[in-house]
Amino acid sequence: MDDVADTTLAPLDELIELLPKIDKAKERARLGTALQKATASAERLDGLPALLEGLATLVKAANADFEAVRSEIGASLGEIVRMSRILAGEPTIEQLDAINQIGLTRLPFEMEKIERGIEGVWRKAAQDALxxxxxxxxxxxxxxxxxxxxxxxxxxxxxxxxxxxxxxxxxxxxxxxxxxxxxxxxxxxxxxxxxxxxxxxxxxxxxxxxxxxxxxxxxxxxxxxxxxxxxxxxxxxxxxxx
Structure with missing residues (x-):
């Protein structure tokens, strides 16, 4: 009788063992979804290198104090670098959620702050000269x-x-x-x-x-x-x- 019961309950025992693995699978699926969302949002960064290269051209041409410029845009640039490092590594769900909910929604704002700061330096140099x-x-x-x-x-x-x-x-x-x-x-x-x-x-x-x-x-x-x-x-x- 005990053998019959053991045989009958065997699938249930196996299911109990599998449940944690199912939870892990769900976690992986959630991670994949979060990563996909973050990656799609991060496509906004694709134009950042060209933007920064152009802005660097303006800073150099303006003969501006680089340290002063860096102090003005440093926080925004640091935030973008931090997000990029997370996405380039092995991010956790918590990190991805934070990026998706806060970081990437602020990305256009941070990029605008960088551009606005450097354009201001360039504008002053142009006005001083002309x-x-x-x-x-x-x-x-x-x-x-x-x-x-x-x-x-x-x-x-x-x-x-x-x-x-x-x-x-x-x-x-x-x-x-x-x-x-x-x-x-x-x-x-x-x-x-x-x-x-x-x-x-x-x-x-x-x-x-x-x-x-x-x-x-x-x-x-x-x-x-x-x-x-x-x-x-x-x-x-x-x-x-x-």
Whole structure:
């Protein structure tokens, strides 16, 4: 009788032994699903090397402080590297779940932070090299004898503005920046040739933006304005003491 019972219960005993293995199979299936999901999401990283290479081109061209740039984007870049290392190894379900639920949803945000930080460095460098052209051009375009020079300055400023277009390839923007810097140098020579020395240029830009003191109007500046029949473009006003 006992033998019969043992024989009858044998499949149940085997099932009891197999249950943990079934659980492990389910765990493997869950791991596979989580890995598949993470891998699909991580395809967003495919364009990251090219993006970083382009951004590195901008950093180098901007002659920026690399340590300062790294401190600004380091946290975002470190987060991406951490996720990549997990996916490249033998991740656990817990790690994959964390990546799927938090990490990869933040990936576009982290990539945007990196791009925004470096674009800011590039934008500042471009403005430092080519800024002020538009303001001076606006003034000169209304002064007899130097209208063409003012127009050329405005055209250069418009092209310089396009250097900030992040949709353009970095290498193209760097090449265009170098071209514009050379053209700006040539325009500066033309400015000097018509007597627009740096103090005069600075005054014209300043007075176009805000009221200036009469003490800022030196004999040199006044002489240049008078010689170009531009006195009518300027007015004088007084403000009482408060």
């Amino acid at each position: 800024g002020g052209q538009a303001a001076l051009g606006e003034v000169l375009a209304n002064i007899p004898g130097v209208e063409a020079l003012g127009s050329d300055l405005l055209k250069l400023a418009a092209r310089a503005q396009k250097l900030e277009d992040a949709s353009r390839p970095p290498a193209d923007r760097v090449k265009e920046r170098d071209t514009l810097v050379a053209e700006a140098s040539a325009l500066n020579d033309r400015l000097l040739a018509v007597g627009v020395a740096p103090p005069i240029a600075a005054f014209l830009v300043a007075v176009a933006a805000r009221p200036v003191r009469l003490s800022d109007l030196t004999d040199e500046i006044l002489g240049w304005i008078r010689d170009h029949d531009a006195l009518a473009l300027f007015t004088v006003s007084a403000h009482g003491a408060t």
